[in-house]
Amino acid sequence: MKLKQWFRHMLLFRYRGLVQLGLFLTLIIGFWGCASTGMPTGGPKDEEPPYMVKSIPAANSLSFLGDEIRIEFNEIIQVSDIFQKLMVSPPVNKQPAVTTRGKTMIVKFQEDLQPNATYTLDFADAIKDNNEGNVLENFAFSFSTGDYIDSMAISGHLLDASDLSPVANALVMVYSNHADSAFRTLVPLRVTRTNAEGYFSIKNLAPIGYKLYALEDANRNYKYDQPGERIAWYDEIITPYYGFHERIDSVGSDSAVVVQVPAFLPDSLRLFMFQEDNVAPYLTDYKRPARNKADLYFSRPMDVKAEVKVVGREDADLFILENSPRNDSITVWLRDSVLINSDSLLLHLRYQVLDSLKQPEWKNDTINAFFIDYGGSQREGRGRKKDDEQVELPSLRVDGIKPTFGILDRLTLTFPTPLDKADGNAIRLSQELDSTLVPVDIRLVKDSIYIRQYAVDFKREAGSAYVVEIDSAAFTDIYGVSNKPVRQRFTVSAADTYATLYIEVAQPDKSWVLEVLDRQENIVRTSKVPTNGKMGFRYLRPGDYLIRIVEDVNGNGKWDVGDFEKGIQPEKLYYYPEYINARANWDHFINFDPSTFDIYDFVARMRKSQSSRKK
Missing domain, CATH: 2.60.40.1220 (Immunoglobulin-like)
Structure with missing residues (x-):
């Protein structure tokens, strides 16, 4: 009996010991786990841009009479380059003041707003969160000072007409006035700015007809009134409307349905920007770098060569004129020893300019091409040649012979x-x-x-x-x-050591000119496309080439810009979609069908925005 009690006692002791040991190990493991957690991680990295929570007034409010907009976001924000990026439509004379206080952005207008107008504040990518710098793209806020708000929108892309690269940070604007003079004299009804991909979207439009323009606004007055400003325009009147795109969606492994997706239309407009060849001809500078020559520089190539005379001299053979290849500068090579030795050289210029009606007329200028001798006369002593030293006679240098x-x-x-x-x-x-x-x-x-x-x-x-x-x-x-x-x-x-390109152009047009471009897009070969479309270019140096077709409307054999007054768009370009790697001692055969040219695909793969390329 005692033996059984002792045995039970021992089992109970061991059981309690195991329980206590288990509890002890559990406490140790729990403590170790707590001790090893370290500092809290704070959760995953914030990669989401801020978003609007509320505003005063509310978005798309009517009958707004105040001068201040308050927009609250879900997190603390900051703004960058707001003066350049914020676009107000209709345009205002004085840019609103924009400040931030934590999560709130305050827009304070500096002038009275127009009555019965729909206003849009387009912030582009100026807003980002304070911690991670996540950018809120294409944020816009709208309200109306009247009893209705316009709700239509149009969108598209702005491309450089000369190479189809996207144009960033240009103004795109609409006018309800359809006269061409509105672009030069009136402030637009609505305006936005293109992003890095050349994309633009103009919101809060009425369902009426608009003229669409783009402008690189040098003097920030929203008008095309400077000859150096680049422009673009859409030929047709645009009426915004609400419609649908058709999209094919798969509903199974072997079936699909056509789905209609609502959209503001048109949404694929294309504008091609260029600078008009309208710089007024005038004398920009003149120099006399040596006694025997004077250089004259003009603002643009001259259609008619300028006339030059020496004031007070009617002798023949006083000088020889050398015009530059582009006819935008002249070198006057003096032959008369009296003129060469004179520090003062009075020249009379007569050259063609355009009057207010763009008709050619002659302009007269008189300049003094003065020579300043910075070298000084030969000094005595050190550097002076000895009497018995032989003076080397000058000789005429012959350049151009290379190995x-x-x-x-x-x-x-x-x-x-x-x-x-x-x-x-x-x-x-x-x-x-x-x-x-x-x-x-x-x-x-x-x-x-x-x-x-x-x-x-x-x-x-x-x-x-x-x-x-x-x-x-x-x-x-x-x-x-x-x-x-x-x-x-x-x-x-x-x-x-050369490559050969054989190119066959499908369905050639009589106006087409084909150009072969190197990596820097310099034109290395050019030729009119024959009626059979077959062309060959021999003796090309090995390297990468682009080929493109110019729709040469005026038949001068090269690409040309447009003319706003005459309503002439810049000439169209069609690119072969890939670089051609021309290898030495190889014949390369290219089939080029311009009708299949996908401009969006080409731009996405082969072009960067001009603002990116300048960095």
Whole structure:
């Protein structure tokens, strides 16, 4: 009996011990878990932008008579670049004052508002939360000073007409006045600003007809009144309306339905921005960098060459005029020693400008191209040449002969001053054949534009080496300075170092011109598209190329800007959607169908906004 009691006692003791041990371990584990938690994490990172909770007055309120708007958000906010980003429609003469107090933004108007008008405050991306900087995109607030509020909207994209890149931070505006003069003289009815993708949305419109314009407003007056301002406009009257887009939704693995999605329309408008070629012609600057020359600069290329005379002198051969290739500057090369040695040079200019009716008329200017000698006279002592030292006579420099020429490059000789004599018989060209120099026939041709350039034309062979020899005094400039003898070897690149593009354009139009552009989008080749659409471009240097078609309406062989007064839009562009990687010694065949050109896809993949590209 005692043995059984002892056995029960031992079992009970062990059971209580196990229970106590379990409780002890539980306490230890709980304490360790609490001790290891550390500082609280605060939850996941805030990645949501702030949103409006309430406002005074309420959004879309009617009969607003106050001068202050209070908008409360769900968290503390801050605003950035509000003066540049906040757009008020209709435009106000004085920008509202905007302040923030914690979660509240206060907009204080600085002038009386128009009666019976729907106002929109477009904040773009100026608002963000205080902690993480999450931006509230395209936030707008509307109210009316009358008894109704307009609720229609239109939207679209603004692109650069010359390369289809998005145009950021430009004004897009509507007028209920349909006269073209409204764009120049009136403040728009509603205005917004494009974002980094060139996207715009104009809200709170009535269901009436509007004219749509875009403007880079240099003087911030909402009017197209500066010749340097870039513009765009939509040709047709736009009437906003509420409609639907059709979208295909799948309802199973093998079926789909067409769903109608409500939308404010039109919502895919496209505007193409450009700067008109309307800068008034005038003399912008003049310099006399050397005694024997004066440079005159004009604001734009001149349609008719300017006339230049020396005041008080009617002698012939006083100077030679050199016009720049674009005809926007003139160099006056003096030949008369009296004029060269005179510090003062009075010139009379006569050039064409446009009057108030844009009709050509002649303008007269008189300038004094004064020469200032900053070098000073030769000093005695140090730096002075000794009497027995031989003075080196000046010689005429011959530039343009480089070690390697492309197959299509011309051998062009360039001189620092205009020539009085050029002797083509004093130039010899030889081809290296099996270590032997074989003479090659040449022809010396004076350039029709660059008066100081002469081309040496010859029948070249790809991959060959040549030697050019120029006798002394082959060239003499108008000051009697001649060249020294020249002898230089050069090579012409081999044909297998080039690529060839064969392009077939589908359904070509008679106005189309095709351009081949390099990575920097410089035009390297251009040609009118033939009726069969088949074209070939040989001897292209290896690299990446874009090809595009210009709808050359005026037939001058290049892309042109528009003309607002004449209602002419900039010429249309169609791009091949990808870069073409042209490899050496390869023939590349390209099928280009401009009718399938998807401008939105091209812009999204191949273009960045102009504001991004400037960074």
